[in-house]
Amino acid sequence: MKHVATAVCSALTIAFACGTTPASADTLRLLTWGGYAPENVVAKFEEETGHTVEVTKSNNEEMIAKLRATGGGGFDLAQPSQDRIAGPQAEFGIYKPIDLSKIDAALFIPSMLAATKANTTVGGEIYGVPHVWGTSGLVVDTSKAPSVKDYTDLCGADVAGKVSYRLKRPTLIGFAFAMGMDPFAAYGDEAAYKEVMDKVEAKLVDCKPNVKTYWGGGDELMGLMRSGETVAAMAWDTGGWKLNADNPDITFVAPASGALGWVDTFALPAKGRADDAAYAWINFVMRPEIAAMITEAAGNFTASKGADEFAAADLKARYQASFPPEALDNIKWYPPVPAGLEAIEGGVLDRVKAAQ
Amino acid sequence: MRAQAKLGLFLLLSPLLLWLTLLILIPHVDMLLVSLRERIGVGQYQIGLGNYFTFFSEPLYLRTFLRTAVMSILATAITLLIAFPVSYYIAKMARGRVRSALFLLCLVPFWVSELVRTFGWMILLRETGIISNLLQILNLTDGPVELLYNDAAIMVGLVYTSMLFMVVPLVTTLESLPDEVIEAGYDLGGSGLSVLREIVIPHAMPGIVSGCIVVFMLSLGNYLTPTMLGGKDSLWFTELIYSQFIVRFNWELGAAFGFMLLILSSTIVWGMLKLTGQSLEKTMG
DSSP states (O other): OHHHHHHHHHHHHHHHHHHHSOOOTTEEEEEEOTTSSOHHHHHHHHHHHOOEEEEEEOOHHHHHHHHHHHTSOSOSEEOOBGGGTHHHHHHHOOEEOOOGGGSOGGGBOHHHHHHHHHHTEETTEEOOEEEEEEEEEEEEETTTOTTOOSGGGGGOGGGTTOEEEOSSHHHHHHHHHHTTOOGGGGTTOHHHHHHHHHHHHHHHHHHGGGEEEEOOSHHHHHHHHHTTSOSEEEEEHHHHHHHHHHOTTEEEEOOTTOOEEEEEEEBEETTOSOHHHHHHHHHHHTSHHHHHHHHHHHSSEESBTTGGGGSOHHHHHHHHHHOOHHHHHTOEEOOOOOTTHHHHHHHHHHHHHHOO | OHHHHHHHHHHHHHHHHHHIIIIIIHHHHHHHHHHTEEEEETTEEEESSHHHHHHHHOHHHHHHHHHHHHHHHHHHHHHHHHHHHHHHIIIIIOOHHHHHHHHHHHHGGGGSOHHHHHHHHHHHHSTTSHHHHHHHHTTSOSSOOOOSSSHHHHHHHHHHHHHHHHHHHHHHHHHTSOHHHHHHHHHTTOOHHHHIIIIIHHHHHHHHHHHHHHHHHHHHTOOHHHHHHHGGGOOOHHHHHHIIIIISOOHHHHHHHHHHHHHHHHHHHHHHHHHHTOOHHHHHO
16 A cells, blocks of 8 residues: 555656656656666766656556556656566557657667567557566575476475565466466467466465565565575576675576566657657667666666677676576567456466465 | 634635545545446446455455454554553653653654664564574574564564554553542552553543554554565455555556455444444544
8 A cells, every 4th residue: 555655646746746847858757677777877878968867766567557647657768578568558558659760770689679579569559679688587596405497396395485486477477387388378368378377376375385485576585595594486587696696506597497588678658758868868778888887787688789798707607607508598588468367367366375 | 704704714724625635535536436447358447346346256355354454453452452551651650751761762663664664573583583593592492483474473563563653642641640540549449450440441541542543544554564574474455455556457456445445444443433432523632
């Protein structure tokens, strides 16, 4: 409730504050993830273009909720994941199409740009271009839980009471793959998807006694893994690599059934008023040397062509250790989520949470 | 003259009226309208009671609803039990500087935000936390003990968070009880228990009731404490509302849940007032 109130308040504050300032293209209100707009990049951008940047950190669900509350106002550029654009756009109309002529396509890795464009097309218009990508899989303390190779291994007796995962949709999808099903193939068919989710629900309910707690934020997970209270968890690759820097035993493991690949994008909110600044920001941060600075801060690689050369050697080494070529080929990229599937998943998550 | 007085009254009332309409009445009306909207397809809605029907037909929602109510009532009762002796000591036994110091001690935890306070409890209670380590050093347990992520942890957090809101009204009402009345009670042959039952508690009743109402409301509407201390089994109703709004984009069901919570809290407060024979005017005035 408190969170909702804060969200509504901030939306109100923004609405009022914006009413008083004249509409100038000088302030870019950026709705993004932690680490995607590091201070040094923002300072450089402001110096070069004269625009100022206001950064609001958020996550997929909150981004959509915030934009929905204002009908796509209050921000000039948002960074939802590519699979979460088409559904909300069809349902709530919170974005406006991207003018590709204003974007320097040469800065992007072509295959990634093409895939994102295809996934964010609604009614013939393109709503997103790729920025940062990464995967989620398992973070494992290899000295204490060598048996954990796949999501379902988190339910093994040898790690009872020492595992953690999020109660969110990536967990449902990951478990479905590990149980030998293909949830993405069932996306188009609500009945089939429900069947897949029912099996996952039964598994997660069975698995619940094994779980120490469901983690909510990245810091919480770091605390759990660092203190040794948990020895294996579902997490993002960067989380694992960060822990690896402190404790060489802990690292990110791409699950046998495939890590889940996500791409965070740039999307223009429907009522954004600083489009020029937004396009300038996109073209600025996709430059290889700037993209490398973001990789440094966020820990994830970007869709910027040639930025790999600028990336730090230790990060590259960790990345290669976690992703041998066959694991890289096995990444399951999230297809766009059709509107309405969230309701099915929501019911499953609620029931798992309530199970005794 | 009368017209002037009316205008004056209106001007004096206008901030309150604006506050009530803009920040309380309109959002609630809007929420009611949203809760009566059913999604039938992409971007298509119709008016109906479907969301409330979902609430009553899904045992999980009802269970969480009742669990939240029962836990909140329990938290209120525990807070009262702990706060009453504390308030009595502050109001009647402590004098001068000690009294201010004690009152201040109750206030100090509220100088930091709720989030920090909750993190404090997490540091104390977690498996690698202070209490667990202390028990191991004292050889009272063999291995680390997990004290976090259960109902007791939620209860501790709720009681701690609401303590001040019980102590303040209790101290105020107990202060207004003249010492002579208590002395007279003893002079007339009353025992400690009967003085407490016949004199102190009846006098403190308005304070007890208003403290209970505030604490109950705070517990029922708390989001942070149950979620963070309760872990995988927290199951708090506000959490369900949050996830409907933010995670599932289902504002319609979320709004219906919000209304059910409003109805529940109003009913319980009303019942509590009836049960104790108090009226809202008497306790709040």
